Structure formats: C-alpha cells, structure tokens
Amino acid sequence: MEKHFTLDKSWPGPDQKASLDPTEFKAMVQAVRHVEAALGDGHKHLTASEAPNKAIARKSIVAARPIKAGEVFTAENLLTKRPGDGISPMLWYTVLGQTAKRDFAEDEKIEL
Structure with a gap:
C-alpha cells in the first residue's frame, strides 16, 4: 500500500x-x-457466548460408512454430524487423504 x-x-x-x-x-x-x-487471524475461535451451544450447534467429522484400517479418508466415506465434540469440519481438508489407523463404524467420530 x-x-x-x-x-x-x-x-x-x-x-x-x-x-x-x-x-x-x-x-x-x-x-x-x-x-x-x-x-x-483466519482461525475460528470459540467465544464465551458460543460455549454453551457448542455441543448442540457444532459438528464433528464422522464415518459415512464403515471404514477399515488402512483405508484413505475421502469425501465419500466421511461426513459431518452433531455433536461437535470430535474433529471439527474446519479441518475437513486436513483429514481428507489421511489413512485410517483403525476400523471405524458408521457414524463413529473420526480420530487421526
């Protein structure tokens, strides 16, 4: 400038x-x-007024179907659902392409 x-x-x-x-x-x-x-700063920070509603309003990345250990996470085998006490959808593109370290059942929260 x-x-x-x-x-x-x-x-x-x-x-x-x-x-x-x-x-x-x-x-x-x-x-x-x-x-x-x-x-x-480009990052979403939880405010004090949002805290009581976090579990209700926020979502987590979960398995869209059963995922086997060693399978790559894709947009086809993942989705987001409530509650928001798992990995945030803000990290969606970080999770995509990662390999599952264990089996996940349908609707189970993803862990890296």
Missing part, C-alpha cells in the same frame, strides 16, 4: 493536493487497523 504524505497541501508540486496531511494519514492508518481487526 502506498500513499503520499505532505505537511501542507498548499505547497507547490504535483503530489501535494493528492497527498494526505497528518490528520488524514492518522485516519487512514486507523481505518486500516479496523480492517485488520475485522479480518482476524
């Missing part, structure tokens, strides 16, 4: 009128910081 800065917009030169003065520059930096805060 680039933005020209000036101490006085009345100074001569082509960039002065398009530049930000100290007050405007401070406002721009604050706006950028608000955007950064809104974007977060």
